[in-house]
Amino acid sequence: MASLWLAALLLAPPVSVLLHKDQDPNPPITNVRMEPGTKRLTWDLRGNVSSIECVEGSTFNAKAENNLFCQFFLLPKCTRTNYTVKVTVIDGEPYSTWIEYPKQEGNPAAAAEGLACEVHDKDALTCSTAQRWACPRYLTTEGKHTACRFDNISAFFDPKQHLFYQFWVTGTSHGDTIPCSELFSELSKIEKLIAPNISASCNESLALLEWDMSSHLQKQFDYELEIRQGANPPFTSTVEEDKSYRLTNPGTFMVKIRARTSSPYLVGQWSAPQRFVCDPGAGALSHVWLSSSLMALATLLTVGTAVFLCRRYSVLKTLFPPIPHLKDPIGGSLQNEKMFTWEAGRPTQEECPVAELQVLREM
Secondary structure, three states, X not given: OOEEEEEEOOXXXXXXXXXXXXXXXXXXXXXXXXXXXXXXXXXXXXXXXXXXXXXXXXXXXXXXXXXXXXXXXXXXXXXXXXXXXXXXXXXXXXXXEEEEXXXXXXXXXXXXXXXXXXXXXXXXXXXXXXXOOXXXXXXXXXXXXXXXXXOOHHHOOOOOOOOOEEEEEEEEOOOOOEEEEEEEEOHHHHEOOOOOEEEEEEOOOEEEEEEEOOOOOOOOOEEEEEEEEOOOOXXXXXXXXXXXXXXXXXXXXXXXXXXXXXXXXXXXXXXXXXXEXXXXXXXXXXXXXXXXXXXXXXXXXXHHHHXXXXXXXXXXXXXXXXXOEOOOOOOOOOOOOOXXXXXXXXXXXXXXXXXXXXXXXXX
Protein backbone atom coordinates (compact mmCIF):
# COMPACT_ATOMS: atom_id res chain seq x y z
CA MET A 1 0.00 0.00 0.00
CA ALA A 2 1.73 3.14 -1.19
CA SER A 3 -0.24 5.53 0.97
CA LEU A 4 -3.06 5.49 3.47
CA TRP A 5 -5.14 8.47 4.49
CA LEU A 6 -8.28 9.21 6.49
CA ALA A 7 -11.14 11.50 5.50
CA ALA A 8 -14.00 12.60 7.78
CA LEU A 9 -17.37 14.28 7.24
CA LEU A 10 -17.29 14.09 3.44
CA LEU A 11 -19.96 13.06 0.95
CA ALA A 12 -19.54 10.44 -1.74
CA PRO A 13 -20.01 11.37 -5.42
CA PRO A 14 -23.66 11.46 -6.54
CA VAL A 15 -23.85 8.11 -8.30
CA SER A 16 -26.58 5.49 -8.24
CA VAL A 17 -26.06 1.78 -7.70
CA LEU A 18 -28.40 -0.99 -8.84
CA LEU A 19 -27.15 -4.51 -8.12
CA HIS A 20 -30.27 -6.63 -8.46
CA LYS A 21 -32.99 -6.95 -11.09
CA ASP A 22 -36.36 -8.49 -10.40
CA GLN A 23 -37.65 -11.43 -12.41
CA ASP A 24 -41.33 -10.52 -11.99
CA PRO A 25 -42.57 -9.42 -15.46
CA ASN A 26 -44.96 -6.84 -13.91
CA PRO A 27 -43.42 -5.61 -10.66
CA PRO A 28 -45.15 -2.73 -8.81
CA ILE A 29 -41.79 -0.91 -8.52
CA THR A 30 -38.73 -0.93 -10.77
CA ASN A 31 -35.23 0.53 -10.97
CA VAL A 32 -34.54 0.36 -7.22
CA ARG A 33 -31.40 2.41 -6.51
CA MET A 34 -29.48 4.25 -3.82
CA GLU A 35 -28.75 7.96 -4.23
CA PRO A 36 -25.71 8.71 -2.03
CA GLY A 37 -26.01 12.49 -2.28
CA THR A 38 -29.45 12.58 -0.65
CA LYS A 39 -29.12 9.24 1.21
CA ARG A 40 -32.36 8.06 -0.36
CA LEU A 41 -33.33 4.58 -1.48
CA THR A 42 -35.68 5.27 -4.38
CA TRP A 43 -37.49 3.51 -7.24
CA ASP A 44 -39.96 3.96 -10.08
CA LEU A 45 -43.57 3.32 -9.06
CA ARG A 46 -45.70 1.39 -11.55
CA GLY A 47 -48.44 -0.53 -9.77
CA ASN A 48 -51.29 0.32 -7.42
CA VAL A 49 -49.74 0.00 -3.94
CA SER A 50 -50.98 0.89 -0.46
CA SER A 51 -47.67 1.07 1.46
CA ILE A 52 -43.92 0.54 1.09
CA GLU A 53 -41.22 0.09 3.70
CA CYS A 54 -37.46 -0.38 3.54
CA VAL A 55 -35.21 -2.57 5.67
CA GLU A 56 -31.48 -1.81 6.10
CA GLY A 57 -29.66 -5.04 6.87
CA SER A 58 -31.80 -6.78 9.46
CA THR A 59 -32.25 -4.07 12.07
CA PHE A 60 -33.41 -0.69 10.74
CA ASN A 61 -36.85 -0.20 9.18
CA ALA A 62 -37.97 2.98 7.43
CA LYS A 63 -41.39 3.77 5.99
CA ALA A 64 -41.40 5.17 2.47
CA GLU A 65 -42.39 8.79 1.99
CA ASN A 66 -45.31 9.10 -0.44
CA ASN A 67 -44.43 5.56 -1.56
CA LEU A 68 -41.59 7.07 -3.60
CA PHE A 69 -38.43 6.73 -1.49
CA CYS A 70 -37.00 5.85 1.92
CA GLN A 71 -34.80 8.40 3.69
CA PHE A 72 -31.68 7.28 5.56
CA PHE A 73 -29.50 9.45 7.78
CA LEU A 74 -26.40 7.26 7.90
CA LEU A 75 -25.22 5.65 4.71
CA PRO A 76 -22.30 3.21 4.76
CA LYS A 77 -19.58 3.90 2.25
CA CYS A 78 -17.37 0.86 2.83
CA THR A 79 -19.51 -1.91 4.33
CA ARG A 80 -21.69 -3.71 1.81
CA THR A 81 -25.24 -3.66 3.15
CA ASN A 82 -28.48 -5.29 1.99
CA TYR A 83 -31.47 -2.97 1.44
CA THR A 84 -34.85 -4.67 1.07
CA VAL A 85 -37.99 -2.93 -0.22
CA LYS A 86 -41.31 -4.47 0.87
CA VAL A 87 -44.43 -3.49 -1.08
CA THR A 88 -48.06 -4.01 -0.08
CA VAL A 89 -50.12 -4.21 -3.25
CA ILE A 90 -53.83 -3.33 -3.34
CA ASP A 91 -55.78 -6.44 -4.27
CA GLY A 92 -52.57 -8.30 -4.97
CA GLU A 93 -49.76 -10.35 -3.50
CA PRO A 94 -47.07 -8.71 -1.37
CA TYR A 95 -43.92 -7.93 -3.29
CA SER A 96 -40.31 -7.42 -2.22
CA THR A 97 -36.98 -6.79 -3.86
CA TRP A 98 -33.50 -5.87 -2.69
CA ILE A 99 -30.19 -4.32 -3.65
CA GLU A 100 -26.74 -4.20 -2.10
CA TYR A 101 -24.93 -0.93 -1.51
CA PRO A 102 -22.15 0.05 -1.84
CA LYS A 103 -20.63 -2.09 -4.53
CA GLN A 104 -17.66 -4.03 -3.19
CA GLU A 105 -14.45 -3.32 -5.08
CA GLY A 106 -10.92 -4.57 -4.68
CA ASN A 107 -9.51 -7.13 -2.28
CA PRO A 108 -11.30 -6.93 1.11
CA ALA A 109 -8.17 -8.25 2.84
CA ALA A 110 -6.23 -5.17 1.73
CA ALA A 111 -8.50 -2.73 3.58
CA ALA A 112 -7.17 -0.94 6.64
CA GLU A 113 -8.08 -2.68 9.90
CA GLY A 114 -8.75 -1.51 13.40
CA LEU A 115 -10.04 1.97 12.59
CA ALA A 116 -10.50 3.80 15.89
CA CYS A 117 -11.11 7.47 16.69
CA GLU A 118 -10.75 9.31 19.99
CA VAL A 119 -11.34 12.83 21.25
CA HIS A 120 -8.59 13.73 23.71
CA ASP A 121 -6.99 16.73 25.43
CA LYS A 122 -10.37 18.49 25.12
CA ASP A 123 -9.76 19.92 21.63
CA ALA A 124 -8.07 17.14 19.62
CA LEU A 125 -9.50 14.26 17.58
CA THR A 126 -7.22 11.45 16.42
CA CYS A 127 -8.13 8.48 14.25
CA SER A 128 -5.75 5.58 13.74
CA THR A 129 -5.66 2.22 11.97
CA ALA A 130 -3.70 -1.01 12.10
CA GLN A 131 -2.73 -2.89 8.99
CA ARG A 132 -2.32 -6.60 8.56
CA TRP A 133 0.68 -6.17 6.27
CA ALA A 134 2.49 -3.49 4.32
CA CYS A 135 2.75 -3.40 0.58
CA PRO A 136 5.84 -5.41 -0.62
CA ARG A 137 6.76 -2.59 -2.99
CA TYR A 138 6.30 0.13 -0.46
CA LEU A 139 8.69 3.05 -0.88
CA THR A 140 10.05 4.35 2.41
CA THR A 141 10.68 7.77 0.95
CA GLU A 142 6.98 8.32 0.47
CA GLY A 143 6.26 7.79 4.18
CA LYS A 144 3.53 5.75 5.73
CA HIS A 145 0.43 7.42 7.16
CA THR A 146 -1.26 5.45 9.94
CA ALA A 147 -3.10 8.20 11.80
CA CYS A 148 -4.87 11.51 11.29
CA ARG A 149 -5.31 14.28 13.83
CA PHE A 150 -7.73 17.23 13.99
CA ASP A 151 -6.55 19.89 16.43
CA ASN A 152 -9.80 21.83 16.88
CA ILE A 153 -13.01 19.80 17.09
CA SER A 154 -15.06 22.95 17.71
CA ALA A 155 -14.55 23.74 14.02
CA PHE A 156 -17.04 21.04 13.02
CA PHE A 157 -18.83 20.22 16.27
CA ASP A 158 -22.27 21.69 16.96
CA PRO A 159 -23.11 21.48 20.71
CA LYS A 160 -26.83 22.00 19.96
CA GLN A 161 -27.12 18.82 17.89
CA HIS A 162 -26.43 15.18 18.68
CA LEU A 163 -24.88 14.08 15.42
CA PHE A 164 -23.34 10.84 14.29
CA TYR A 165 -20.04 11.34 12.53
CA GLN A 166 -18.74 9.11 9.77
CA PHE A 167 -15.01 8.44 9.43
CA TRP A 168 -13.49 6.38 6.68
CA VAL A 169 -10.08 5.37 5.38
CA THR A 170 -9.28 4.89 1.73
CA GLY A 171 -6.09 3.68 0.11
CA THR A 172 -4.34 3.50 -3.23
CA SER A 173 -2.15 0.86 -4.75
CA HIS A 174 -0.09 0.46 -7.90
CA GLY A 175 -1.99 -2.58 -9.11
CA ASP A 176 -5.30 -2.99 -7.26
CA THR A 177 -8.21 -1.09 -5.75
CA ILE A 178 -8.05 -0.78 -1.95
CA PRO A 179 -11.45 -1.06 -0.21
CA CYS A 180 -12.20 1.61 2.34
CA SER A 181 -12.85 1.17 6.06
CA GLU A 182 -15.34 3.21 8.07
CA LEU A 183 -16.58 4.05 11.52
CA PHE A 184 -19.80 5.71 12.76
CA SER A 185 -19.92 7.36 16.17
CA GLU A 186 -21.04 10.35 18.21
CA LEU A 187 -18.07 12.42 19.35
CA SER A 188 -19.33 12.46 22.94
CA LYS A 189 -19.04 8.66 23.09
CA ILE A 190 -15.39 8.50 22.04
CA GLU A 191 -14.01 11.24 24.29
CA LYS A 192 -11.11 10.48 26.60
CA LEU A 193 -11.81 12.72 29.59
CA ILE A 194 -8.89 14.84 30.73
CA ALA A 195 -7.79 14.81 34.37
CA PRO A 196 -9.24 17.69 36.46
CA ASN A 197 -6.90 20.35 37.85
CA ILE A 198 -6.95 20.08 41.66
CA SER A 199 -5.79 22.53 44.34
CA ALA A 200 -6.02 22.58 48.14
CA SER A 201 -5.93 25.06 51.04
CA CYS A 202 -5.64 23.67 54.56
CA ASN A 203 -4.69 23.94 58.21
CA GLU A 204 -4.28 21.37 60.95
CA SER A 205 -7.98 20.54 61.22
CA LEU A 206 -9.42 20.99 57.73
CA ALA A 207 -8.38 20.75 54.07
CA LEU A 208 -10.56 22.18 51.31
CA LEU A 209 -9.94 20.50 47.94
CA GLU A 210 -11.20 22.24 44.81
CA TRP A 211 -10.85 21.46 41.11
CA ASP A 212 -11.90 22.46 37.62
CA MET A 213 -13.08 20.33 34.67
CA SER A 214 -13.60 21.26 31.05
CA SER A 215 -15.03 19.56 27.95
CA HIS A 216 -16.68 20.64 24.70
CA LEU A 217 -18.84 17.52 24.61
CA GLN A 218 -19.91 16.74 28.20
CA LYS A 219 -21.93 18.84 30.63
CA GLN A 220 -22.33 16.86 33.88
CA PHE A 221 -19.53 15.11 35.74
CA ASP A 222 -19.03 12.99 38.82
CA TYR A 223 -15.59 12.68 40.40
CA GLU A 224 -13.60 10.00 42.14
CA LEU A 225 -10.84 10.92 44.60
CA GLU A 226 -8.16 8.59 45.94
CA ILE A 227 -6.61 9.91 49.17
CA ARG A 228 -3.77 8.55 51.30
CA GLN A 229 -3.20 10.20 54.70
CA GLY A 230 0.24 9.57 56.17
CA ALA A 231 1.06 5.85 56.27
CA ASN A 232 -2.62 4.79 56.24
CA PRO A 233 -4.01 2.76 53.32
CA PRO A 234 -5.58 4.89 50.57
CA PHE A 235 -9.34 5.33 50.41
CA THR A 236 -11.65 6.55 47.65
CA SER A 237 -14.51 9.02 47.81
CA THR A 238 -17.09 9.95 45.17
CA VAL A 239 -18.32 13.51 44.62
CA GLU A 240 -21.46 13.91 42.50
CA GLU A 241 -21.88 17.07 40.42
CA ASP A 242 -19.73 19.22 42.71
CA LYS A 243 -16.20 20.60 42.48
CA SER A 244 -15.01 20.57 46.09
CA TYR A 245 -14.29 18.16 48.94
CA ARG A 246 -13.57 18.70 52.67
CA LEU A 247 -11.05 16.50 54.44
CA THR A 248 -10.93 16.72 58.25
CA ASN A 249 -7.67 16.34 60.24
CA PRO A 250 -5.72 16.11 57.01
CA GLY A 251 -2.14 16.09 58.25
CA THR A 252 0.11 15.15 55.34
CA PHE A 253 -1.79 13.49 52.50
CA MET A 254 -1.59 12.47 48.83
CA VAL A 255 -4.53 12.87 46.47
CA LYS A 256 -5.41 12.15 42.84
CA ILE A 257 -8.69 12.62 40.99
CA ARG A 258 -10.50 11.56 37.83
CA ALA A 259 -13.81 12.51 36.19
CA ARG A 260 -16.57 10.29 34.88
CA THR A 261 -19.94 10.64 33.14
CA SER A 262 -23.04 8.47 33.23
CA SER A 263 -24.57 9.22 29.81
CA PRO A 264 -22.57 8.17 27.94
CA TYR A 265 -20.63 6.14 30.48
CA LEU A 266 -17.04 7.37 30.40
CA VAL A 267 -14.23 7.13 32.96
CA GLY A 268 -11.40 9.62 32.59
CA GLN A 269 -7.72 9.35 33.32
CA TRP A 270 -6.26 9.90 36.81
CA SER A 271 -4.50 13.13 37.60
CA ALA A 272 -0.90 13.01 38.78
CA PRO A 273 -0.67 12.40 42.59
CA GLN A 274 -0.25 15.62 44.58
CA ARG A 275 1.16 15.93 48.11
CA PHE A 276 -0.09 18.44 50.68
CA VAL A 277 1.28 19.22 54.15
CA CYS A 278 -1.21 20.85 56.54
CA ASP A 279 0.44 22.41 59.67
CA PRO A 280 -1.16 24.65 62.35
CA GLY A 281 0.47 27.78 60.98
CA ALA A 282 0.58 26.84 57.30
CA GLY A 283 -2.00 27.00 54.60
CA ALA A 284 -4.31 29.63 53.27
CA LEU A 285 -7.12 28.76 55.68
CA SER A 286 -4.93 29.55 58.70
CA HIS A 287 -4.12 33.00 57.34
CA VAL A 288 -7.74 33.66 56.51
CA TRP A 289 -8.93 32.64 59.97
CA LEU A 290 -6.17 34.68 61.65
CA SER A 291 -7.01 37.78 59.63
CA SER A 292 -10.71 37.38 60.42
CA SER A 293 -9.98 37.02 64.14
CA LEU A 294 -7.78 40.15 64.21
CA MET A 295 -10.42 42.17 62.39
CA ALA A 296 -13.10 41.03 64.81
CA LEU A 297 -10.87 41.92 67.80
CA ALA A 298 -10.13 45.38 66.38
CA THR A 299 -13.85 45.99 65.88
CA LEU A 300 -14.61 44.99 69.49
CA LEU A 301 -11.86 47.27 70.83
CA THR A 302 -13.16 50.22 68.79
CA VAL A 303 -16.73 49.72 69.98
CA GLY A 304 -15.60 49.24 73.60
CA THR A 305 -13.52 52.42 73.53
CA ALA A 306 -16.40 54.43 72.12
CA VAL A 307 -18.79 53.13 74.78
CA PHE A 308 -16.26 53.90 77.53
CA LEU A 309 -15.74 57.47 76.36
CA CYS A 310 -19.45 58.11 76.06
CA ARG A 311 -20.12 56.85 79.55
CA ARG A 312 -17.23 58.85 80.99
CA TYR A 313 -18.49 62.06 79.39
CA SER A 314 -21.99 61.41 80.77
CA VAL A 315 -20.64 60.92 84.34
CA LEU A 316 -18.57 64.14 84.21
CA LYS A 317 -21.53 66.07 82.91
CA THR A 318 -23.64 64.77 85.78
CA LEU A 319 -21.01 65.66 88.41
CA PHE A 320 -20.21 69.08 86.98
CA PRO A 321 -23.28 70.47 85.26
CA PRO A 322 -22.89 73.77 83.37
CA ILE A 323 -23.71 76.92 85.43
CA PRO A 324 -26.38 79.11 83.83
CA HIS A 325 -25.76 82.84 83.41
CA LEU A 326 -28.08 85.82 83.75
CA LYS A 327 -28.63 87.79 80.67
CA ASP A 328 -27.21 91.27 80.83
CA PRO A 329 -29.76 93.55 79.20
CA ILE A 330 -27.20 96.34 78.93
CA GLY A 331 -24.02 94.53 78.08
CA GLY A 332 -25.47 92.57 75.16
CA SER A 333 -25.95 88.84 74.68
CA LEU A 334 -23.81 85.89 75.54
CA GLN A 335 -23.44 83.72 72.51
CA ASN A 336 -23.87 80.00 72.86
CA GLU A 337 -24.99 80.39 76.47
CA LYS A 338 -28.12 78.96 78.02
CA MET A 339 -30.38 81.60 79.58
CA PHE A 340 -32.23 80.91 82.78
CA THR A 341 -35.47 82.75 83.72
CA TRP A 342 -35.49 84.03 87.28
CA GLU A 343 -38.92 84.68 88.71
CA ALA A 344 -39.35 86.32 92.03
CA GLY A 345 -41.05 84.33 94.72
CA ARG A 346 -40.31 81.00 93.09
CA PRO A 347 -37.64 78.66 94.33
CA THR A 348 -34.98 77.44 91.95
CA GLN A 349 -34.00 73.84 91.28
CA GLU A 350 -31.44 74.15 94.10
CA GLU A 351 -34.28 75.19 96.49
CA CYS A 352 -32.46 78.43 97.34
CA PRO A 353 -34.78 81.18 98.72
CA VAL A 354 -34.67 84.49 96.90
CA ALA A 355 -35.63 87.73 98.62
CA GLU A 356 -37.30 90.61 96.87
CA LEU A 357 -35.32 93.83 96.59
CA GLN A 358 -37.01 97.11 97.57
CA VAL A 359 -35.92 100.34 96.00
CA LEU A 360 -35.63 102.99 98.71
CA ARG A 361 -34.81 105.89 96.57
CA GLU A 362 -33.66 106.73 93.14
CA MET A 363 -30.25 108.13 92.52
